[in-house]
Amino acid sequence: MSETVVKLTDVWKIFGARAEEAMAAVQSEGIGKPEVLEQFQCVVGVQSASFEVARGEIFCIMGLSGSGKSTLVRHVNRLIEPTAGSIEIMGSDVSAMSDAELRRVRAQQIGMVFQHMALMPHRSVRDNVAYPLEIRKVSKSKRWAISDHALGLVDLTGYEDRLPKELSGGMQQRVGIARALASDPEILLMDEPFSALDPLIRLQLQDQFKALVAQLQKTTLFITHDLDEAIRIGHRIAIMKDGVIVQIGTPEEIVMNPADDYVREFVQGISKLKLVKAHSIMQPMDSYKDSLDGAPRADHGADLDQLIDLAVTTEQPVVITDGSAEVGIVTKPRLLRGIQGGKDD
Amino acid sequence: MTDTATEMKVTAASDIEVDRDALDNSIREFAVENGDYYVGAFHKIHDATGILPNTFNTAAALFGPLWSASRAIWGMFWGFLILEIIAWVQIGRGAWGNPGADMTERALRQEARADQMLEKAAAATEQADIDRFEKLAANLKNTASKSFEKADAAQAEAFGIMLTGLILLLVFKLVQGFYANSVYEKQYSRWRIDPDSTESGRSTRNMGMGAILTAAIGPLIVYKFTVSGSLPVLDEFPEDSASAVFLGEGNGTLYATLAKWMEARIDAAAIAGGDVFDGIVAGVRTVLDALTLALNGSPWPVVMLVIAVTAWRAAGPRVAIFTVASMAYVAVLGYWATAMETVALVGASVILCVVFGIPLGIWFGKSRRAYRAAEPVLDLMQTLPAFVYLIPVIAFFGTGNPPGILATIIFGMPPVIRLTALGMRGVPESIKEAADAFGATRWQKLKDVEIPLALPSIMAGVNQTILMCLSMVVIISLIGGGGLGKDVLEALQYAAKGQGLLAGFSILFLAMVMDRIVQGAFRRDDQK
Numbered sequence: 001m002s003e004t005v006v007k008l009t010d011v012w013k014i015f016g017a018r019a020e021e022a023m024a025a026v027q028s029e030g031i032g033k034p035e036v037l038e039q040f041q042c043v044v045g046v047q048s049a050s051f052e053v054a055r056g057e058i059f060c061i062m063g064l065s066g067s068g069k070s071t072l073v074r075h076v077n078r079l080i081e082p083t084a085g086s087i088e089i090m091g092s093d094v095s096a097m098s099d100a101e102l103r104r105v106r107a108q109q110i111g112m113v114f115q116h117m118a119l120m121p122h123r124s125v126r127d128n129v130a131y132p133l134e135i136r137k138v139s140k141s142k143r144w145a146i147s148d149h150a151l152g153l154v155d156l157t158g159y160e161d162r163l164p165k166e167l168s169g170g171m172q173q174r175v176g177i178a179r180a181l182a183s184d185p186e187i188l189l190m191d192e193p194f195s196a197l198d199p200l201i202r203l204q205l206q207d208q209f210k211a212l213v214a215q216l217q218k219t220t221l222f223i224t225h226d227l228d229e230a231i232r233i234g235h236r237i238a239i240m241k242d243g244v245i246v247q248i249g250t251p252e253e254i255v256m257n258p259a260d261d262y263v264r265e266f267v268q269g270i271s272k273l274k275l276v277k278a279h280s281i282m283q284p285m286d287s288y289k290d291s292l293d294g295a296p297r298a299d300h301g302a303d304l305d306q307l308i309d310l311a312v313t314t315e316q317p318v319v320i321t322d323g324s325a326e327v328g329i330v331t332k333p334r335l336l337r338g339i340q341g342g343k344d345d
Numbered sequence: 346m347t348d349t350a351t352e353m354k355v356t357a358a359s360d361i362e363v364d365r366d367a368l369d370n371s372i373r374e375f376a377v378e379n380g381d382y383y384v385g386a387f388h389k390i391h392d393a394t395g396i397l398p399n400t401f402n403t404a405a406a407l408f409g410p411l412w413s414a415s416r417a418i419w420g421m422f423w424g425f426l427i428l429e430i431i432a433w434v435q436i437g438r439g440a441w442g443n444p445g446a447d448m449t450e451r452a453l454r455q456e457a458r459a460d461q462m463l464e465k466a467a468a469a470t471e472q473a474d475i476d477r478f479e480k481l482a483a484n485l486k487n488t489a490s491k492s493f494e495k496a497d498a499a500q501a502e503a504f505g506i507m508l509t510g511l512i513l514l515l516v517f518k519l520v521q522g523f524y525a526n527s528v529y530e531k532q533y534s535r536w537r538i539d540p541d542s543t544e545s546g547r548s549t550r551n552m553g554m555g556a557i558l559t560a561a562i563g564p565l566i567v568y569k570f571t572v573s574g575s576l577p578v579l580d581e582f583p584e585d586s587a588s589a590v591f592l593g594e595g596n597g598t599l600y601a602t603l604a605k606w607m608e609a610r611i612d613a614a615a616i617a618g619g620d621v622f623d624g625i626v627a628g629v630r631t632v633l634d635a636l637t638l639a640l641n642g643s644p645w646p647v648v649m650l651v652i653a654v655t656a657w658r659a660a661g662p663r664v665a666i667f668t669v670a671s672m673a674y675v676a677v678l679g680y681w682a683t684a685m686e687t688v689a690l691v692g693a694s695v696i697l698c699v700v701f702g703i704p705l706g707i708w709f710g711k712s713r714r715a716y717r718a719a720e721p722v723l724d725l726m727q728t729l730p731a732f733v734y735l736i737p738v739i740a741f742f743g744t745g746n747p748p749g750i751l752a753t754i755i756f757g758m759p760p761v762i763r764l765t766a767l768g769m770r771g772v773p774e775s776i777k778e779a780a781d782a783f784g785a786t787r788w789q790k791l792k793d794v795e796i797p798l799a800l801p802s803i804m805a806g807v808n809q810t811i812l813m814c815l816s817m818v819v820i821i822s823l824i825g826g827g828g829l830g831k832d833v834l835e836a837l838q839y840a841a842k843g844q845g846l847l848a849g850f851s852i853l854f855l856a857m858v859m860d861r862i863v864q865g866a867f868r869r870d871d872q873k
Binding site: 107110 | 773775776778779780781782783784785786789793794797798800
């Protein structure tokens, strides 16, 4: 789980005819976004983005439209060339690759799912899923077998010979996921895959996707504009605003310690019950002077929901344990503040 | 001072007072000269609820177009300049023109003839001749005096014409006077929206321009229409003198020189590029010969069967029956061989259009710059009348079927190029991006994604190209193209109605059969 698969270091993307000049000016003089626009008529799409994604991790990139999240993720398979910075996939520099090498990496190591499915309307579901293999010149019998297997993973067995337009939106996106999985890539790039679907199907697909990725151990970069989705799916979340990554952290960290007002505004409406764990709100043992005999006990990984269930049965605080050791306590005022989102007393 | 933002009051519409000051200043700024007058006039217009004008602009009435020019109301300037000139022409005709001039002239001629007759009568010796000439002379005198009467009557009408002119002028002046302020107020409204490109105020430059235009147009027109037998230079453009300016005296007209020069250029180019043009003709001829061999070389029952089966498979039984009936019509009337020649001509043209048009369309679809450069050429190919480019086609490629095919291609190729480019541009960006993301090469992307997705549009282009090529069948017979078009052309030359109609119907059936088969095939493709 600790091996780094995708690594972005100080990646910049400046759009416009004079992007190079603008980049040089940014590096030497440190001018900001408005100055770049004014002096060079260039738009900064991504500003100094750095992060690492470990094997098997789902890394969500969350931001509103225009925040540069789609631009950022397209750097990973170099659909967009960075203006500056380096992108490494399993230790090899993407920017340094030749065209042929890049095509090989795209075909074998990176699967991508698009917001608008981008299925080929003239090909059957099976041939759509098999297309990445066809590009790699895999024999027809082999790629049909692989494609049928991939369709099985997303519960679409029986639809192989249909055309995409005969399927519902949710099913089409599952075809998209199957296509991304077909070449058994190391990395999945998900560009707002569920945004165009209605809420119920979205929930269903989120769960299905999470289970699938856990089973297949794919390293995933998942773009979304929906914080709920990011929290539900992601192991870690990066929040982007105007091309800048504002904060990177686990869902709990983001919700409990928003880096700035922008993030705080976002997380306000998020329910903390299932998200916040005991260890992030617990106080030291010695802060409680009275006897703890008979107090309820909970593991440090228990969430607020479980703590509330314990706390309502007694007047005493809940003792938090790590294995057999007692590591802290959660008092009722502390618990209530935790539900509010970790406001200081 | 009270805080106006917080003291916003809701007022009934009837209580709202018109705030004049801001408006007045704006009008003054617009009108500049005589600002106060226009403030008053515009207020009257703004307060009016009826449709009749309630102001009168004396300056506009007096100076007419000069006023509208000075205020840069050019539409009004041109309209009333023309109307006032018409009125002035009437006045001129009445005042110094000579409406009876024609009649007087005729009467004088008739009198002269009568005098001649009388002389002849005097010179004659036989009584019969004398009587005859005297009678003729008397008749001529009679008509002459009638002509004089008519001339006098026409002359008498001169006063009426002048009066009409004066009344017209008065009416135009009054209309300008009454409507000038309304028109100017419209200009003011436009100026408020777009002060940069709407002229305001009164400018000497505009007034000067108006005066020059009036002076240049008015007197010449009045002169031309009121004076009988005006200067010849006003009646006809002095082509010879103008040519002399460019070429020197006695060197012919510019037109003849230019035509001769172009002819020489074209001949020189035809000779210089002779091998290339011959090569093109040979290439086209190869395609045509292959098709002709297939259609006319094969036994006719085989060709008929193949066409009927194709129609059946492509477009269903109804089209097949229609096809068989059309072929029977053509064959029974003895047009079979010529009809197959036409099919070969159209087929060769379509094949060449498609072979060159689709790659060009793909290129133009991908490169916006190439498309921008090619678009005027495509427009030209479609809008230039076929007769015009038949001439260079003859010059470079000679006459006969292959040049006919080349002329057909010029006309028929644009649709397939355009619609291919359109289809290429219509391929969703996201699907192309997906192909890129899965590591497709440019060729793979083109063959697996772009062409299949653009195919409906490309096919529509091919269909249109077929129909365009068919419509050239008759025209290319003018430069020696064979087939049914030749029969129609011959019928046209000898006014042979029967032959022409029969051949014409053959072409019609041919076109309908081709169209139905092709459309049927495409429809089936779509449904797949």
